[in-house]
Amino acid sequence: MTLDTTARQSLFTEARTANRFLPTPVAPHLLSELYDLMKWGPTSMNACPARLIFLTSPDARARLRPALFDGNVARARSAPVIAVIGHDLEFFDHLPRLFPVAPQNKQLFEDNETAAQITAFRNASMQGAYLIMAARAVGLNCGPMSGFDNAAVDQAFFAGTRIKSNFLCALGYADTSKAYPRADRFAFEEVCQVL
Numbered sequence: 001m002t003l004d005t006t007a008r009q010s011l012f013t014e015a016r017t018a019n020r021f022l023p024t025p026v027a028p029h030l031l032s033e034l035y036d037l038m039k040w041g042p043t044s045m046n047a048c049p050a051r052l053i054f055l056t057s058p059d060a061r062a063r064l065r066p067a068l069f070d071g072n073v074a075r076a077r078s079a080p081v082i083a084v085i086g087h088d089l090e091f092f093d094h095l096p097r098l099f100p101v102a103p104q105n106k107q108l109f110e111d112n113e114t115a116a117q118i119t120a121f122r123n124a125s126m127q128g129a130y131l132i133m134a135a136r137a138v139g140l141n142c143g144p145m146s147g148f149d150n151a152a153v154d155q156a157f158f159a160g161t162r163i164k165s166n167f168l169c170a171l172g173y174a175d176t177s178k179a180y181p182r183a184d185r186f187a188f189e190e191v192c193q194v195l
Contacts, residue, residue, distance in 0.1 A: 095109075
């Protein structure tokens, strides 16, 4: 299946990172729809290590504020939803269910903490990218952020768990009057090789 021009524009060429958001609330069903799309993106051995927390209440958002770097405070404050994308360092406990063709692969990670950490981080990062594309597909704008104190976010939202924060993503409806000018991208010839 090939996407038409309008779909490609919505997902890629016309989509923009949102710097500020309108005060329009995000309907809770959109967060569920977003997840129901993103969960189908591929991960290694169908590991699915991403864990999400959608911060919508004033209390939850207030708990996030001390962890944000100054440059992200205004974006986060204006967004009706902040997604905390984390990764489960013991994702492998679920491999017998999620990868039943080779349930023994759980052992590969139980016995190798480095491999588990790398796999969890890499695949949850991919799932975070799927979240962005899924959010765009359901009509939301995104403002991904890495400017925050991971340890503070982990303490505020994942204390006592095996989950670590990866990145944050503001979600809502962009205030396009606050958009930055469109930045350049590399051309194919600058960064790609065909061997």
